Amino acid sequence: MTKKISIDPITRLEGHGKIDIFLDESGNVERAFLQVPELRGFEKFCQGRAAEEMPQITSRICGVCPGAHHMASTKALDALYQVEAPLTARLIRELYYNLHMFEDHTLHFYILAGPDFIVGPDCERSKRNILGVIDAVGVETGKKVISMRKWARSFMEEVGGKIIHPVFGLPGGISKRFPAGKSEELKKFADEAIEFARFTLQTFEEMVIKNQTYLELIKSDIYYHETYYMGMVDENNKVTLYDGDIRVVTPEGKELLKFKARDYADIIGEHVESWSYMKFPFLKKIGWKGFTDGPDSGIYRVAPLSRLNAADGMATKLAQAEYEKMYDFFGTKPVHHTLGIHWARLVEVLFAAERIKEIAYDPALTGDKIRNLNFGLPSEGIGIVEAPRGTLIHHYRSDEKGVLTGCNLIVASLGNSAAMCMSVERAAKKLIKNGEVNDGLLNMVEMAFRSYDPCLGCATHSLPGKMPLVVNFKNRRGEVTGKLVRNSNGKEMYIK
Amino acid sequence: MSDKPGKPDKPKVAVSWNSSCGGCDEAIVDLDEKLLETAAQVEFVLWPCAMDFKYEEVEKMADNEITVALINGGIQNTHQEHIARLLRRKSRLVAAFGSCACMGGVPSLANLTAMKEVFKTSYLEGCPTVDNPEKTVPLAQSEIEGNTLTLPEIFESLKTVDQVISVDYYLPGCPPTAAMIGETLEAILTGNLPKKGTVIAPNISLCSSCSRNGTKPDIIEMKKIKRIHQVEADPQVCFLAQDILCMGPATRDGCDYPCVKGNMPCTGCMGPVENSDQGAQMISALGGIVGGETAQEADEIIGQIVDPAGTFYRYGVAGSLLGKGRKK
Numbered sequence: 001m002t003k004k005i006s007i008d009p010i011t012r013l014e015g016h017g018k019i020d021i022f023l024d025e026s027g028n029v030e031r032a033f034l035q036v037p038e039l040r041g042f043e044k045f046c047q048g049r050a051a052e053e054m055p056q057i058t059s060r061i062c063g064v065c066p067g068a069h070h071m072a073s074t075k076a077l078d079a080l081y082q083v084e085a086p087l088t089a090r091l092i093r094e095l096y097y098n099l100h101m102f103e104d105h106t107l108h109f110y111i112l113a114g115p116d117f118i119v120g121p122d123c124e125r126s127k128r129n130i131l132g133v134i135d136a137v138g139v140e141t142g143k144k145v146i147s148m149r150k151w152a153r154s155f156m157e158e159v160g161g162k163i164i165h166p167v168f169g170l171p172g173g174i175s176k177r178f179p180a181g182k183s184e185e186l187k188k189f190a191d192e193a194i195e196f197a198r199f200t201l202q203t204f205e206e207m208v209i210k211n212q213t214y215l216e217l218i219k220s221d222i223y224y225h226e227t228y229y230m231g232m233v234d235e236n237n238k239v240t241l242y243d244g245d246i247r248v249v250t251p252e253g254k255e256l257l258k259f260k261a262r263d264y265a266d267i268i269g270e271h272v273e274s275w276s277y278m279k280f281p282f283l284k285k286i287g288w289k290g291f292t293d294g295p296d297s298g299i300y301r302v303a304p305l306s307r308l309n310a311a312d313g314m315a316t317k318l319a320q321a322e323y324e325k326m327y328d329f330f331g332t333k334p335v336h337h338t339l340g341i342h343w344a345r346l347v348e349v350l351f352a353a354e355r356i357k358e359i360a361y362d363p364a365l366t367g368d369k370i371r372n373l374n375f376g377l378p379s380e381g382i383g384i385v386e387a388p389r390g391t392l393i394h395h396y397r398s399d400e401k402g403v404l405t406g407c408n409l410i411v412a413s414l415g416n417s418a419a420m421c422m423s424v425e426r427a428a429k430k431l432i433k434n435g436e437v438n439d440g441l442l443n444m445v446e447m448a449f450r451s452y453d454p455c456l457g458c459a460t461h462s463l464p465g466k467m468p469l470v471v472n473f474k475n476r477r478g479e480v481t482g483k484l485v486r487n488s489n490g491k492e493m494y495i496k
Numbered sequence: 497m498s499d500k501p502g503k504p505d506k507p508k509v510a511v512s513w514n515s516s517c518g519g520c521d522e523a524i525v526d527l528d529e530k531l532l533e534t535a536a537q538v539e540f541v542l543w544p545c546a547m548d549f550k551y552e553e554v555e556k557m558a559d560n561e562i563t564v565a566l567i568n569g570g571i572q573n574t575h576q577e578h579i580a581r582l583l584r585r586k587s588r589l590v591a592a593f594g595s596c597a598c599m600g601g602v603p604s605l606a607n608l609t610a611m612k613e614v615f616k617t618s619y620l621e622g623c624p625t626v627d628n629p630e631k632t633v634p635l636a637q638s639e640i641e642g643n644t645l646t647l648p649e650i651f652e653s654l655k656t657v658d659q660v661i662s663v664d665y666y667l668p669g670c671p672p673t674a675a676m677i678g679e680t681l682e683a684i685l686t687g688n689l690p691k692k693g694t695v696i697a698p699n700i701s702l703c704s705s706c707s708r709n710g711t712k713p714d715i716i717e718m719k720k721i722k723r724i725h726q727v728e729a730d731p732q733v734c735f736l737a738q739d740i741l742c743m744g745p746a747t748r749d750g751c752d753y754p755c756v757k758g759n760m761p762c763t764g765c766m767g768p769v770e771n772s773d774q775g776a777q778m779i780s781a782l783g784g785i786v787g788g789e790t791a792q793e794a795d796e797i798i799g800q801i802v803d804p805a806g807t808f809y810r811y812g813v814a815g816s817l818l819g820k821g822r823k824k
């Protein structure tokens with residue numbers, strides 16, 4: 001009797017999703033599918049829009065990382081109008097960008113992923129929430145997380161106009177100067193941000209790496225894929241987030257290729273399946289070989305661990321030391337262990353904080369010249385940034401008036417779409433045997449998904465921490481033959 | 497159900513989403529410490545992007561058991577419609593939260609085109625990276641290796657929440673401000689509820705509170721309409737007085753105009769004031785300030801707006817006179 005287990009909805013992420021797990025006659029997992037059940041159609045309805053409005057229109061793709069879309073879009077406009085922003089404008093853009101990375105990554109670690117980590121995978125469910133995290137790390141730290149995020153976002157508002165859906169990006173520059181009066185406060189923030197990042201890494205070491213149970217989970221083969229890795233690098237092949245070339249390395253860690261924004265369409269293809277509205281990017285050079293990893297499959301991964309895997313190091317001193325520590329610990333590079341993403345994310349928090357400090361001390365930050373109006377005739381432009389969740393590409397075509405005729409978007413999390421499906425399926429296959437379903441399984445299948453940082457890192461308060469779940473057992477005729485129900489108090493019942 | 501005998505139950509709050517971006521959910525998080533205070537006074541029973549409650553638990557609740565459902569996003573597929581109707585049944589009050597829920601939002605720009613064109617662009621012909629020789633498109637039902645997988649069907653046109661269920665309150669804004677959210681929660685907690693249909697924002701245009709309003713000359717006469725990237729806007733002067741189009745005159749006040757403070761014109765996310773169509777209101781306002789000696793000259797100036805639909809109805813195609821749009 002074939003059974004289907006549905007996890008619907010997926011929770012604690014941005015965007016809608018569901019997971020269907022299909023068991024064979026022995027009750028072992030045959031297939032598992034992560035489906036995205038929505039489509040809004042940005043690539044179509046952006047046609048006909050004025051190009052200069054695109055940074056604000058495309059930021060509505062995501063309200064958690066609107067700054068990433070705003071920035072990719074602004075860079076696409078630079079390319080569309082063949083104009084370069086003056087140094088002060090570029091510095092302000094990069095400042096904004098690193099602030100965004102700092103607060104978004106920090107939030108994800110403490111609030112979203114924290115419950116799966118800091119309190120431990122075998123901890124009682126009632127503590128697998130932000131309150132359990134605060135219990136473990138202390139109220140002071142909890143308050144610090146909220147206040148650091150708030151402070152970082154106050155600078156984003158100063159620079160970007162509006163925090164959620166910023167407004168400041170223009171082709172060839174930005175709309176507003178950085179006020180000299182804010183310089184001292186920014187320097188102060190930078191120092192505190194660096195300290196906070198270091199503290200967070202220390203917390204991760206103490207509570208996660210030194211926790212034997214959790215360590216085994218990280219190093220196990222439940223969450224493991226040997227894929228290609230993609231990330232933006234600077235001229236020294238160090239991780240960078242705002243501007244650079246995109247590098248791809250093989251599962252063995254060798255450079256496969258490096259490309260500039262304008263050539264992305266030669267490198268990346270998108271595969272379509274009938275069971276999801278989300279597309280599946282892959283490397284054209286290797287080809288789409290299905291949902292499988294290894295050097296013969298064109299599937300690649302993006303976002304923090306992939307960026308560190310694809311680079312030769314970090315461009316700032318303290319982050320570089322942490323980068324080396326992480327790879328020493330795993331004893332190998334690239335690191336293929338999916339849960340290592342959480343560690344890499346924190347290395348990036350430190351990098352972002354150090355970069356903020358460098359920019360804060362740059363005298364050009366408070367310069368006057370923030371616009372360059374020497375536009376060429378618009379026709380086509382591509383902008384790439386590293387969003388918190390991966391490589392993000394905006395590609396516009398326009399007529400001579402700068403009205404869009406075409407729009408292609410490779411959105412950050414999309415780079416992990418195939419890998420997410422594979423990770424969920426792999427975890428399900430390794431954990432569900434003989435049709436047995438229990439709470440440990442349910443949490444660990446979720447963890448396979450959450451390690452990719454579902455787009456919304458949110459939830460600051462009384463999370464019950466128990467994942468209410470219904471598992472429907474259906475026979476081949478689709479009739480429900482039994483139900484395993486877990487309510488939010490953690491009580492489980494099997495109902496025939 | 498209360499855990500403590502004798503203590504009144506906390507009001508139950510549900511937060512739900514549709515064709516959303518997550519910004520409205522993030523706006524609730526941005527209440528920061530105030531959210532922790534609120535969380536102590538209410539019981540969240542649904543918030544898919546942030547919490548692990550399932551729809552099945554909501555289905556088991558009694559009608560009107562939930563005090564308020566805050567619903568963000570426009571309704572664009574069968575599953576979203578189903579959940580909206582479920583929440584209406586189970587909730588005493590429903591608030592349309594954010595521009596998308598109130599008016600359709602940016603995603604309702606898709607109403608200007610046929611959904612089959614959206615599919616064509618996304619999956620078949622429109623994107624240079626799509627590699628799809630078999631012309632596969634997402635289907636409501638697929639059979640994969642003997643397994644049946646389903647997806648909700650996408651509507652031809654996105655709908656506002658009140659085009660599907662009745663709505664008690666409206667919080668416009670993309671996203672609504674912390675002040676508006678705080679005011680709504682305060683009203684729920686104290687029981688001082690405004691009347692049904694209230695928009696939780698002042699019923700007056702943005703210009704009334706904008707710091708640049710004083711720089712408007714008595715007579716504005718736009719001899720041309722400049723696009724924002726073509727000029728370096730003066731950060732103190734009214735945009736319209738600089739020949740730059742600003743939606744302020746046709747947009748509801750209450751956001752504290754962060755965009756204008758960022759030296760960019762208002763794009764209209766707070767929606768129209770009472771009983772007006774935002775696009776029609778703006779066109780009417782322009783009628784009073786566009787220059788030109790003859791109708792032909794005026795036409796020529798107005799013609800410099802390269803994207804009227806996206807300018808006048810950026811956040812509100814679904815809820816406007818354009819409604820379901822004209823399909824291309």
